[in-house]
Amino acid sequence: xxFKLAASSVRHRWKDYLLLFSGLAISSAIFYLxxxxxxxxxxxxxxxxxxxxxxGYVFGFGAILLGLLTLIYLxxxxxxxxxxxxxxxxxxxxxxxxxxxxxxxxxxxxxVLGSMATLLGIALGIGLSFGLSSxxxxxxxxxATAYHAxxxxxxIWTLVIYLGLFLLAATWNTVVMTKKPVLQLLKANQQSSFxxxxxFILLVELITGVLLLVIGYxxxxxxxxFHQYTIIIAVLTLTFGTYFLFKAVVNTLLQWLERFxxxxxxxxxxxxxxxxxxxxxxxxxxxGITMMFAMALGAITVxxxxxxxxxxxxxxxxxxxxxxxDPTSQQQQLIDxxxxxxxxxxTFVRDGKKxxxxxxxxxxxxxxxxxxxxxxxxxxxxxxxxxxxxxxxxLLASELSNYLGISRQESGQVDQVKVQTDLSQITGSTExxxxxRTKNIRQSAPILKKLAQLEKQKHxxxxxxxxxxxxxxxxxxxxxxxxxxxxxMAVLLGISFLAMLASCLMFKILSGSFTDIPRYELLRKLGxxxxxxxxxxxxxxAILFGLPAVLGVVHVLFGLNLFASLLADPYxxxxxxxxxxxxxxxxxxxxxxxxxxKIVLKKVDK
Amino acid sequence: xxxxxxIQAHHLKKVYGKQQERKYTALKDVSFSVTTGDFVGVMxxxxxxxxxxxxxxxxxxxxxxxxxxxxxxxxxxxxxxxxADFRAxxxxxxxxxxxxxxNLTSAQNIxxxxxxxxxxxxxxxxxxxxxxxxxxxxxxxxxxxxxxSGGQKQRIAxxxxxxxxxxxxxxxxxxxxxxxxxxRELLGLLQQINQKEKTAILLVTxxxxxxxxxxxxxxxxxxxxxxxxxxxASQSRPDFYQQILDQLGxxxx
Numbered sequence: 001x002x003f004k005l006a007a008s009s010v011r012h013r014w015k016d017y018l019l020l021f022s023g024l025a026i027s028s029a030i031f032y033l034x035x036x037x038x039x040x041x042x043x044x045x046x047x048x049x050x051x052x053x054x055x056g057y058v059f060g061f062g063a064i065l066l067g068l069l070t071l072i073y074l075x076x077x078x079x080x081x082x083x084x085x086x087x088x089x090x091x092x093x094x095x096x097x098x099x100x101x102x103x104x105x106x107x108x109x110x111x112v113l114g115s116m117a118t119l120l121g122i123a124l125g126i127g128l129s130f131g132l133s134s135x136x137x138x139x140x141x142x143x144a145t146a147y148h149a150x151x152x153x154x155x156i157w158t159l160v161i162y163l164g165l166f167l168l169a170a171t172w173n174t175v176v177m178t179k180k181p182v183l184q185l186l187k188a189n190q191q192s193s194f195x196x197x198x199x200f201i202l203l204v205e206l207i208t209g210v211l212l213l214v215i216g217y218x219x220x221x222x223x224x225x226f227h228q229y230t231i232i233i234a235v236l237t238l239t240f241g242t243y244f245l246f247k248a249v250v251n252t253l254l255q256w257l258e259r260f261x262x263x264x265x266x267x268x269x270x271x272x273x274x275x276x277x278x279x280x281x282x283x284x285x286x287x288g289i290t291m292m293f294a295m296a297l298g299a300i301t302v303x304x305x306x307x308x309x310x311x312x313x314x315x316x317x318x319x320x321x322x323x324x325x326d327p328t329s330q331q332q333q334l335i336d337x338x339x340x341x342x343x344x345x346x347t348f349v350r351d352g353k354k355x356x357x358x359x360x361x362x363x364x365x366x367x368x369x370x371x372x373x374x375x376x377x378x379x380x381x382x383x384x385x386x387x388x389x390x391x392x393x394x395l396l397a398s399e400l401s402n403y404l405g406i407s408r409q410e411s412g413q414v415d416q417v418k419v420q421t422d423l424s425q426i427t428g429s430t431e432x433x434x435x436x437r438t439k440n441i442r443q444s445a446p447i448l449k450k451l452a453q454l455e456k457q458k459h460x461x462x463x464x465x466x467x468x469x470x471x472x473x474x475x476x477x478x479x480x481x482x483x484x485x486x487x488x489m490a491v492l493l494g495i496s497f498l499a500m501l502a503s504c505l506m507f508k509i510l511s512g513s514f515t516d517i518p519r520y521e522l523l524r525k526l527g528x529x530x531x532x533x534x535x536x537x538x539x540x541x542a543i544l545f546g547l548p549a550v551l552g553v554v555h556v557l558f559g560l561n562l563f564a565s566l567l568a569d570p571y572x573x574x575x576x577x578x579x580x581x582x583x584x585x586x587x588x589x590x591x592x593x594x595x596x597x598k599i600v601l602k603k604v605d606k
Numbered sequence: 607x608x609x610x611x612x613i614q615a616h617h618l619k620k621v622y623g624k625q626q627e628r629k630y631t632a633l634k635d636v637s638f639s640v641t642t643g644d645f646v647g648v649m650x651x652x653x654x655x656x657x658x659x660x661x662x663x664x665x666x667x668x669x670x671x672x673x674x675x676x677x678x679x680x681x682x683x684x685x686x687x688x689x690a691d692f693r694a695x696x697x698x699x700x701x702x703x704x705x706x707x708x709n710l711t712s713a714q715n716i717x718x719x720x721x722x723x724x725x726x727x728x729x730x731x732x733x734x735x736x737x738x739x740x741x742x743x744x745x746x747x748x749x750x751x752x753x754x755s756g757g758q759k760q761r762i763a764x765x766x767x768x769x770x771x772x773x774x775x776x777x778x779x780x781x782x783x784x785x786x787x788x789x790r791e792l793l794g795l796l797q798q799i800n801q802k803e804k805t806a807i808l809l810v811t812x813x814x815x816x817x818x819x820x821x822x823x824x825x826x827x828x829x830x831x832x833x834x835x836x837x838x839a840s841q842s843r844p845d846f847y848q849q850i851l852d853q854l855g856x857x858x859x
Contacts, residue, residue, distance in 0.1 A: 264727040
């Protein structure tokens with residue numbers, strides 16, 4: 001009978017349950033999505049050969065944060081569930097149901113809801129991963145092939161973590177509910193959440209918050225001071241700093257604003273008061289959202305930055321994209337199609353396994369090299385193009401052998417490249433070699449690919465050994481695989497955080513909507529225009545969205561500094577990821593706004 | 607214009623239930639008027655239709671048939687912003703559960719209707735202080751509703767209802783949630799407002815004691831006006847109270 005009652009009450013409030021349920025499902029879907037990367041070692045390894053400790057960084061950071069946020073999220077979801085049900089439980093107890101039975105009912109309810117949401121979430125997550133990965137594979141080519149949308153370990157992890165958390169929540173709910181006095185359960189809705197902080201405590205919180213933020217920003221600006229501890233310090237200081245800042249500053253600011261006369265115009269005072277009460281209540285969730293916002297925006301920015309780095313990084317290995325010995329007419333045709341920055345043609349004499357260049361041709365046609373700077377950790381940025389002076393024949397020879405020597409060595413054709421002034425002693429066939437540097441390696445990629453293929457066909461023995469084909473084109477291909485893997489991961493992380501943020505914020509704001517219904521109802525009875533009610537809601541939610549966004553952007557601006565070793569200039573072209581992110585965030589705001597107004601302003605006089 | 611009627615209700619009828627649903631007639635045919643400075647009580651058992659009547663008069667709901675004129679204007683025809691403005695300017699409300707916004711201070715709660723009308727802040731402050739003095743609640747102005755007792759909350763609600771000098775003050779069981787001392791004080795206050803400011807008051811109540819403060823009582827039974835009592839000038843309040851009890855006694859039969 002009791003279970004029937006419970007079922008009927010769920011049916012009665014199915015809309016609230018749907019909200020709770022979908023929130024939980026989305027949360028577990030995102031967790032699954034995340035685990036498809038985190039629990040796929042093969043995928044991690046294919047990306048991780050060169051920059052493995054960086055991936056470890058990103059992932060350690062991401063996993064800790066995601067775990068923490070999941071906990072916070074579940075905490076909110078759970079308290080929402082409790083507040084929804086406690087009146088009913090109180091009623092059952094009042095009607096004489098034994099506490100033990102109630103406890104069992106609560107436990108069962110939480111578990112059923114939780115496991116259903118988790119299963120649905122996993123299904124949703126698989127679909128989401130499929131959609132995302134096919135999208136990303138389209139963009140990135142082969143790089144993401146090691147990624148699997150359907151990944152058993154990820155399913156297991158999601159089940160273990162979520163069911164474990166729900167088990168905790170269910171036990172917690174049971175204990176809380178059976179310990180509370182009946183009257184408190186019955187009148188839960190009428191209890192006020194009013195509390196006022198003392199100015200002194202606010203001041204202490206303010207100073208602590210600012211101090212923590214300063215420390216956090218400092219360690220991110222100077223990541224070399226604390227090395228591997230930088231991330232941990234930054235996460236902790238920024239999280240708590242954000243928390244105190246919201247608690248003290250925003251609260252004080254709102255209180256201060258209420259003193260001005262504009263606070264008495266229209267619904268301004270009401271909106272301010274709503275915010276002040278919300279902020280006290282929302283501090284934790286806004287902190288979480290700020291961190292998520294920063295993570296999501298940071299990940300997407302870094303991901304897009306990585307994409308730009310492909311060209312720069314691949315160009316470090318040499319001044320020329322390709323070298324072609326005795327171009328065939330077919331190759332010549334392709335070369336003519338390229339838009340070139342440099343094209344150098346030299347002749348050499350093939351003397352057995354020796355290639356000998358006449359030194360004087362480098363005077364009229366200087367050969368270029370890439371000079372790498374000496375600053376630690378910043379090699380990529382310091383790379384510069386330089387002319388090799390014609391008299392430095394050794395340097396010329398070693399640079400030339402980078403393109404010609406080693407690659408042909410394997411096939412047993414070449415073991416030495418020489419540059420000398422006097423060629424009279426050398427006998428052999430004279431051949432021609434063309435060095436090409438395109439203006440834009442990415443745009444020229446299709447033609448370069450064909451050219452390289454034709455060139456490789458001349459040396460079948462060395463064909464399948466990519467490391468033997470030096471030149472920027474070759475490193476471009478390798479770097480693209482590596483970086484696009486990282487980029488894929490960063491973007492996926494970013495999307496995960498964004499989705500998590502979205503559902504978290506939605507949940508918190510919507511769970512407040514129930515207490516708002518009578519407030520807006522009263523305002524209407526007092527004779528408030530419908531348009532002012534809508535304006536008030538819009539503004540209130542906008543500020544709740546805006547606060548984490550502003551602080552999150554600041555966090556990101558400082559945090560990008562951490563990636564200076566990976567990205568040549570992490571602050572270049574920031575506007576693009578910021579605008580994309582901003583648009584998604586804005587769309588999300590508008591959506592939530594609509595839902596909120598629908599819930600709160602339900603009854604409209606006709 | 608003295609003794610002009612503030613409310614005129616003509617043949618009010620209210621039927622609940624949509625087309626396919628079972629119909630329920632809450633009000634059958636109710637006509638009456640309230641004049642300036644009147645103090646009217648509406649009494650009746652649960653389900654008699656008194657709350658429905660109040661909702662019609664206070665423009666919270668629309669009648670199925672009939673009209674309500676307040677200060678000469680047919681409010682059943684008002685819509686949207688015009689209706690909102692009309693409420694803001696002409697009417698005041700006090701509710702059983704106070705309906706104060708718990709996130710605003712008393713002063714902000716009282717000043718809210720004025721803010722909605724876009725009055726300048728200085729003027730709002732002055733009016734709020736003036737009305738607070740009149741209701742002896744100046745020391746409560748900076749407090750939040752959670753810090754106040756029920757009687758104090760209802761005084762704040764009263765101040766909010768009166769702050770825009772309405773033509774008519776509606777009370778929906780205003781003493782319902784108060785203890786007897788607070789209830790007595792509130793009713794005294796209403797009586798005083800009625801006499802001094804000449805604000806018309808319409809109370810809905812099922813409590814004979816509250817009703818005895820009124821000058822005129824309309825009894826509603828099964829959606830119709832069953833009886834009307836008027837307190838004579840010479841009659842004392844306890845006398846009138848007794849008369850109401852007697853009337854209720856016969857009325858229940």
